[in-house]
Amino acid sequence: MPSRRAPWSPDRRSVDDPDAARALTDDRATDGPVQHRGAPHHAAQHRGPLARRALDRGVLDRAWLRVTALVLLAVAAAYQCFWRIGADNIGGDEATYVKAGLAYVHGAFDQNREHPPTAKYLFGLAQLVGGPGAVAPRVLVASLVVLGAAVMFVWLRAEVGFWSGFAAAALWTIAPRGGAGARLDRVALLDPVMVFFALAALFAIWVWIRTDRWWWVPVSAVLMAASVTSKASTLVLLPVFVLAPVLFGRWRALVVGGAVWAATFVVTVVALYAPMGMRSAVQYMLTFQSGQNEHGHLISIAGHTYQFAPWWANWWFLLRGVGAPVVVVLAVAVLLAVVVRPGRLVLFLLAPLVLLVAFYSLAAEIALPTYYAAWMPFIVMLAAVGLGQLGRVRPRWLTSSIAVVLVVVTLVGSIPTARTIWEARATGVARLLPLLRHEGIRDGQVFFGAITPSDYDQYVGDRGVRDVVDAPFVAIVVGRDRRFPLPPEVQELLTSERSSFERVRLDRVVAWIPDGEIVRTSDGGLTVRR
Structure with missing residues (x-):
């Protein structure tokens, strides 16, 4: 009865592989001498080196x-x-x-x-x-x-x-x-x-x-x-x-x-x-x-x-x-x-x-x-x-x-x-709201600079802003994304009123938490109002 094995299966050698075809030929060629009727049984044991290599398939x-x-x-x-x-x-x-x-x-x-x-x-x-x-x-x-x-x-x-x-x-x-x-x-x-x-x-x-x-x-x-x-x-x-x-x-x-x-x-x-x-x-x-x-x-x-x-x-x-x-x-x-x-x-x-x-x-x-x-x-x-x-x-x-x-x-x-x-864990902005709650800050807007909005939107929602005209803020978060540079007003605030902030590193971002509220001044700058 002819074999019903699928023509494409793990046992079929690739048509693209000459070595596979050669190996098949070697295997067939080294199955030992043909046993003619009446030939001694031990003749099958006399195999050449190709046969021994075929038998020893390797580890x-x-x-x-x-x-x-x-x-x-x-x-x-x-x-x-x-x-x-x-x-x-x-x-x-x-x-x-x-x-x-x-x-x-x-x-x-x-x-x-x-x-x-x-x-x-x-x-x-x-x-x-x-x-x-x-x-x-x-x-x-x-x-x-x-x-x-x-x-x-x-x-x-x-x-x-x-x-x-x-x-x-x-x-x-x-x-x-x-x-x-x-x-x-x-x-x-x-x-x-x-x-x-x-x-x-x-x-x-x-x-x-x-x-x-x-x-x-x-x-x-x-x-x-x-x-x-x-x-x-x-x-x-x-x-x-x-x-x-x-x-x-x-x-x-x-x-x-x-x-x-x-x-x-x-x-x-x-x-x-x-x-x-x-x-x-x-x-x-x-x-x-x-x-x-x-x-x-x-x-x-x-x-x-x-x-x-x-x-x-x-x-x-x-x-x-x-x-x-x-x-x-x-x-x-x-x-x-x-x-x-x-x-x-x-x-x-x-x-x-x-x-x-x-x-x-x-x-x-x-x-x-x-x-x-x-x-x-x-x-x-x-x-x-x-x-x-x-x-x-x-x-x-x-x-x-x-x-x-x-x-x-x-x-x-x-x-x-x-x-x-x-070591996978929440990092960066994902840790911000727990930090703010620990500091007693449960509402209010947070300014984000040097961070792509898609990194914080899902964590802070509409509390996250990136324009100084949206002040007041309860915190400032600064990242490392050069595509969104920090506004000069924020840079000036963090430099001139450094003592008014607690600086907390959250992996690749830094949270600046003021001891009051960040508001705009009459000249368009920013300051901390206690």
């Missing part, structure tokens, strides 16, 4: 080691993704998305219309289950990170090998990715949701072209629709879905599957946008985003403030967020993937990386510390492919050892992130 292929590695990875991933996930400060963008999400599931769609709705739908649903606030949406985002690691593992295990899939899952869940909180995918932002759905959509289209199971086509389209309706940046990836059948020369599949994919994608996008009014929402989003691109967005990079981000800004944020040692390892591993027998899979993963890098570096006029998250999964997967390819180059004991060392260097680079997660 990395032993089941107990693989199971142990997966268990350890699961524990480490659970820690990096979920431990003390509610302790970090709530960022301004995060607070906006969380509040909008809760409003969306209650039928109010007037908030944050400059971005698509799907990620915020999910944030709202998470709050219906886990309670209002940022914790439940953060748990949702962390769960998507783990699911993304599972997708990477299954994908690369089938195409390259177990340890390549393991490396991808480990790099994705454990390696540092700073930019917001202890790690940017421990925060309820739109980017991690967009990234997960795009990754899953590309995986689905790859499985379709490798298995001919037609139902993967609409699954891929629905997932991609969820990605672009979480954040529109992944629209640039649409050509990649045409690339898969082209790489395999599947022209009929390209026409028929492409039509099914496109129809499903459009219907899903319309359905997801329908509750908030697609036409008005898309028009508002395009107007807002084009305005940002035209007028820029203040951002501090390497001690300088830019209205329009330089093309290399996102790479600078990547270097800061991931760390130089890890970036070097990833760069070397990606280079290995491209140089050491690149195949269809490498080309398929390079395409989204190139498109996203081009969009964020050349087309977008603004940059934020979290934007590089969009292309990180493809860097991670290419790096894992490169490490897997390196382990196949002979002598395997040496190249496998080098691959293991590169992975270990990356995991060691995650130790500072792990320490930050262990």
Whole structure:
């Protein structure tokens, strides 16, 4: 009876891997001499060196080691993704998305219309289950990170090998990715949701072209629709879905599957946008985003403030967020993937990386510390492919050892992130109101200088002001953001009446608490009135 095993499975060697094909040939060639009827049984024991090498698969292929590695990875991933996930400060963008999400599931769609709705739908649903606030949406985002690691593992295990899939899952869940909180995918932002759905959509289209199971086509389209309706940046990836059948020369599949994919994608996008009014929402989003691109967005990079981000800004944020040692390892591993027998899979993963890098570096006029998250999964997967390819180059004991060392260097680079997660707590402005209550100050306006409004709005609400004409104030809080310099009136007050203030450092901000009330003088300055 013919085998009913799926044509695309973890046991199938990649069509792109010459070494895998050679290994299969070696395995078949070293199964021992053909046993002719009547030949002595002990003849099967006389095997050559190739057979002995095939029998001795090596320690990395032993089941107990693989199971142990997966268990350890699961524990480490659970820690990096979920431990003390509610302790970090709530960022301004995060607070906006969380509040909008809760409003969306209650039928109010007037908030944050400059971005698509799907990620915020999910944030709202998470709050219906886990309670209002940022914790439940953060748990949702962390769960998507783990699911993304599972997708990477299954994908690369089938195409390259177990340890390549393991490396991808480990790099994705454990390696540092700073930019917001202890790690940017421990925060309820739109980017991690967009990234997960795009990754899953590309995986689905790859499985379709490798298995001919037609139902993967609409699954891929629905997932991609969820990605672009979480954040529109992944629209640039649409050509990649045409690339898969082209790489395999599947022209009929390209026409028929492409039509099914496109129809499903459009219907899903319309359905997801329908509750908030697609036409008005898309028009508002395009107007807002084009305005940002035209007028820029203040951002501090390497001690300088830019209205329009330089093309290399996102790479600078990547270097800061991931760390130089890890970036070097990833760069070397990606280079290995491209140089050491690149195949269809490498080309398929390079395409989204190139498109996203081009969009964020050349087309977008603004940059934020979290934007590089969009292309990180493809860097991670290419790096894992490169490490897997390196382990196949002979002598395997040496190249496998080098691959293991590169992975270990990356995991060691995650130790500072792990320490930050262990020590996670409310910082800065999040500690201000408890301090003021301790000082007996329960109401009154607080002046904020050198701090972006999104950092304090969710903690102090309308008590926070940043214009001296709004005096009187009960306190002054000064940060380090050069985009919002301290007014000269405030600088003069803190210098001339220093003895009238108690100065309290709250991590990266300083609270100046007067022994009276800060009021305006007749000449427009400020003074402390007791």
